[in-house]
Amino acid sequence: MEHIGTADWIWLIPVLPLLGAAINGFFGTRLQRRFGEKAVHAVAILMPSLSFFITLGYFIRLMGLPEAERQLLCHLFDWIHIDTFTVPLAFWFDTLSAVMALMVTLVGTLIHIYSTAYMHKDTSYWRFFSFMNLFMFAMLTLVLGDNFLLMFIGWEGVGLCSYLLIAFWYQDIDKAQAGMKAFITNRIGDFGFIVGIFALMWALGGGWSDSGFTLVNPGQLTVVFREVQQYVGSLEGATIFGMSVATFACLCFFWGATAKSAQIPLYVWLPDAMAGPTPVSALIHAATMVTAGVYMVARLNFLFAMSATAMTAVALVGALTALFAATIGLFQNDIKKVLAYSTVSQLGYMFLGVGVGAYWAGIFHLLTHAFFKACLFLGSGSVIHAMHHAYHKAHNHDDDPQDMRNMGGLGRHMPTTRWTYLAACVAIAGFPFMSGFFSKDEILWKAFSNANTLVPGWILWAIGATGAVLTAFYMFRSYYMTFSGTFRGGAETERHLHESPKAITVVLSILGVLSIVGGVMGLPHLWHLPNWLEHWLAPVFHGSQALVKWGEFTHSTEWTLMLVSVLVAVTGFLFARMLYRDNRSEIPARMLKRFPAIHRVLYHKYYVDELYDATAIAGSVGLAKVSDWFDKYIIDGIVNLTGYFARFISWLHGLSDIYLVDGLVNGLAHASGAIGRWLRGWQTGRIQTYLYGVLGGGLVLILIRFILFD
Amino acid sequence: MIIGLPHYLIVAAVLFSLGIICVVSRRNAIGLLMGVELILNSANINLVAFARYVESGISGQVFALFVIVLAAAEAAVAMAIVMAIYRHLRNIDTAAAVNLKE
Numbered sequence: 001m002e003h004i005g006t007a008d009w010i011w012l013i014p015v016l017p018l019l020g021a022a023i024n025g026f027f028g029t030r031l032q033r034r035f036g037e038k039a040v041h042a043v044a045i046l047m048p049s050l051s052f053f054i055t056l057g058y059f060i061r062l063m064g065l066p067e068a069e070r071q072l073l074c075h076l077f078d079w080i081h082i083d084t085f086t087v088p089l090a091f092w093f094d095t096l097s098a099v100m101a102l103m104v105t106l107v108g109t110l111i112h113i114y115s116t117a118y119m120h121k122d123t124s125y126w127r128f129f130s131f132m133n134l135f136m137f138a139m140l141t142l143v144l145g146d147n148f149l150l151m152f153i154g155w156e157g158v159g160l161c162s163y164l165l166i167a168f169w170y171q172d173i174d175k176a177q178a179g180m181k182a183f184i185t186n187r188i189g190d191f192g193f194i195v196g197i198f199a200l201m202w203a204l205g206g207g208w209s210d211s212g213f214t215l216v217n218p219g220q221l222t223v224v225f226r227e228v229q230q231y232v233g234s235l236e237g238a239t240i241f242g243m244s245v246a247t248f249a250c251l252c253f254f255w256g257a258t259a260k261s262a263q264i265p266l267y268v269w270l271p272d273a274m275a276g277p278t279p280v281s282a283l284i285h286a287a288t289m290v291t292a293g294v295y296m297v298a299r300l301n302f303l304f305a306m307s308a309t310a311m312t313a314v315a316l317v318g319a320l321t322a323l324f325a326a327t328i329g330l331f332q333n334d335i336k337k338v339l340a341y342s343t344v345s346q347l348g349y350m351f352l353g354v355g356v357g358a359y360w361a362g363i364f365h366l367l368t369h370a371f372f373k374a375c376l377f378l379g380s381g382s383v384i385h386a387m388h389h390a391y392h393k394a395h396n397h398d399d400d401p402q403d404m405r406n407m408g409g410l411g412r413h414m415p416t417t418r419w420t421y422l423a424a425c426v427a428i429a430g431f432p433f434m435s436g437f438f439s440k441d442e443i444l445w446k447a448f449s450n451a452n453t454l455v456p457g458w459i460l461w462a463i464g465a466t467g468a469v470l471t472a473f474y475m476f477r478s479y480y481m482t483f484s485g486t487f488r489g490g491a492e493t494e495r496h497l498h499e500s501p502k503a504i505t506v507v508l509s510i511l512g513v514l515s516i517v518g519g520v521m522g523l524p525h526l527w528h529l530p531n532w533l534e535h536w537l538a539p540v541f542h543g544s545q546a547l548v549k550w551g552e553f554t555h556s557t558e559w560t561l562m563l564v565s566v567l568v569a570v571t572g573f574l575f576a577r578m579l580y581r582d583n584r585s586e587i588p589a590r591m592l593k594r595f596p597a598i599h600r601v602l603y604h605k606y607y608v609d610e611l612y613d614a615t616a617i618a619g620s621v622g623l624a625k626v627s628d629w630f631d632k633y634i635i636d637g638i639v640n641l642t643g644y645f646a647r648f649i650s651w652l653h654g655l656s657d658i659y660l661v662d663g664l665v666n667g668l669a670h671a672s673g674a675i676g677r678w679l680r681g682w683q684t685g686r687i688q689t690y691l692y693g694v695l696g697g698g699l700v701l702i703l704i705r706f707i708l709f710d
Numbered sequence: 711m712i713i714g715l716p717h718y719l720i721v722a723a724v725l726f727s728l729g730i731i732c733v734v735s736r737r738n739a740i741g742l743l744m745g746v747e748l749i750l751n752s753a754n755i756n757l758v759a760f761a762r763y764v765e766s767g768i769s770g771q772v773f774a775l776f777v778i779v780l781a782a783a784e785a786a787v788a789m790a791i792v793m794a795i796y797r798h799l800r801n802i803d804t805a806a807a808v809n810l811k812e
Contacts, residue, residue: 686808
């Protein structure tokens with residue numbers, strides 16, 4: 001057993017935001033009424049930032065430790081204890097969860113600050129911050145939990161907060177429905193996650209025999225990640241449903257990840273999730289929650305590496321999603337929709353990375369993506385904020401402030417937003433030396449050179465590279481449509497456009513800078529520079545290192561591929577620049593006329609929503625209708641018939657009651673009454689009357705005595 | 711003429727009958743009580759007579775003494791009731807004291 005240091009205060013990292021959520025949740029209305037919005041966001045910002053500083057402190061402590069001992073454990077108490085099976089309530093701060101927690105708290109705090117300006121004057125200001133803090137708690141529990149159950153609590157918690165925040169403006173039925181869609185889709189995935197946990201747990205503890213399940217290794221019945229990793233060797237050869245347990249469990253976990261991280265086939269909720277306030281989209285649906293699936297796969301690298309099938313599934317689904325979502329993103333007009341599909345696509349790259357066994361590359365892309373996508377979302381939020389404001393001032397309530405066709409030329413009015421958006425665009429498109437370039441290139445190279453998946457590496461690479469062209473294209477399309485050319489929303493509106501408040505621009509600037517320089521975490525080996533992140537994460541992925549195999553390729557191949565990546569990015573950029581730079585090019589319109597079918601299919605997102613509506617949803621609605629009919633006519637018929645029969649019996653019973661039983665009872669009463677009335681005559685109250693009675697009675701007794709006994 | 715048991719019994723019967731008549735016919739509560747005394751004393755005569763002629767021993771006499779004591783007690787209680795009735799109704803006519811009828 002390797003040495004694990006202890007750290008008593010790690011639990012504060014998730015609990016502080018929970019405290020903030022509780023304060024705002026319980027006292028938010030009163031705080032806001034008495035002290036204004038300041039009091040609400042002071043608490044809400046303080047808690048995550050404290051978490052950030054604690055995380056930073058432990059991170060620094062972790063850096064000071066020798067490489068093999070870089071993990072800290074905060075064991076609070078044993079939560080569940082059944083025989084030999086123990087679930088501790090413990091937080092595990094190893095190198096992987098450390099970088100994740102650092103990213104989550106940093107980006108989370110920044111987005112909280114941003115939200116103070118974005119949500120200004122919202123009637124439910126306190127509710128927003130309460131939910132945001134609750135989300136931070138859930139996400140940090142997910143990241144820091146040292147066992148499956150804690151991770152699952154966080155996993156469910158972030159899903160709940162996602163639902164609460166997507167449907168934040170619940171008075172709007174569309175937004176409320178988007179929230180429900182997200183929640184239900186996530187539940188479908190969570191089912192897979194639970195099954196995966198159970199499968200893994202029981203397979204570790206025992207096995208199937210002819211008489212059913214038997215506990216073979218009770219000591220190995222565990223859900224703690226470290227111990228699972230320790231015992232995972234015992235799964236060798238174990239099968240379930242005709243496949244190895246590792247494959248089955250991994251596929252179940254990945255099923256959960258497809259819902260949480262919006263991959264094919266369960267990605268449909270993410271684009272709709274844009275109904276929530278933009279800071280929510282940035283925090284939950286770009287930077288943190290949706291990456292939970294990637295984190296989970298990386299966390300379980302030792303398990304996924306055991307199964308080539310599972311790795312192939314992850315890599316292939318990731319690559320296909322990357323391409324698929326990118327094509328949908330090409331022609332969306334809603335600025336947030338473009339970013340939503342971009343997020344789906346980028347998550348695909350991360351899965352491609354962790355799927356081929358380059359776990360650190362997946363995490364690398366996760367981190368850089370968190371910076372540039374948060375920056376993009378917050379930039380779009382700044383734009384929407386300004387557009388909304390300007391429309392409001394111009395008394396225009398009909399046009400959509402999120403539609404890029406109404407924008408254009410915003411760069412002149414909003415310089416900070418424009419430059420930060422551009423920085424993030426450059427980063428995501430993968431221009432050389434930008435953060436996205438290093439991470440995406442690393443993933444594509446690893447995909448190309450991997451020898452683990454059942455699909456040849458170059459196919460995965462080709463899919464990913466094609467997606468990269470499209471990524472560059474649609475990102476710059478959105479940039480040009482928004483910020484360059486002339487404004488298309490009317491002169492009156494344009495007069496009211498202005499840059500967003502400080503809270504927004506400062507956060508944008510920080511994230512913009514991080515988008516550009518974030519890549520220094522993982523510089524390529526090819527350049528003979530130290531790769532800090534890979535080195536840092538190496539202890540975590542130690543368990544899978546022996547299982548992951550790489551093909552032999554020369555440096556020149558790698559150089560070539562890197563060059564192709566750059567060309568890919570530039571190609572996409574140039575196309576977008578040519579077509580959308582000043583919005584005067586007629587080529588898009590002509591193309592639209594030439595290939596209407598392609599545009600229609602892409603614009604309608606391949607009709608996947610419609611397909612799901614027609615199959616899964618129509619199916620369940622149909623089933624509901626059939627059940628309803630059955631309920632109405634068969635069940636209700638039987639019930640009603642029974643009812644009528646019972647009423648008939650009751651009627652008969654009632655008759656007998658009225659005439660027979662009541663007759664008897666009443667008759668008796670009447671008789672008593674009559675006798676009583678007659679006897680009352682005897683009761684005069686005069687003592688003489690009674691004495692006559694006594695006397696008469698005595699005489700009668702005497703008479704009887706003589707008559708009968710003599 | 712030898713006075714025997716039948717003579718005593720006849721006297722007692724007469725006294726009893728007079729008592730009964732007194733009790734049932736008098737409407738004055740005091741008179742009513744007097745009737746009751748007659749009845750009790752007729753019973754006393756019977757008791758001592760039977761004790762003298764039929765039984766040997768003193769049980770008859772003791773019984774009679776008890777009845778006298780009892781009659782005294784009864785008269786005291788009854789007089790108290792009559793006084794209460796009088797205070798309440800300013801009258802001791804039994805026909806007036808019919809409040810407990812119902």
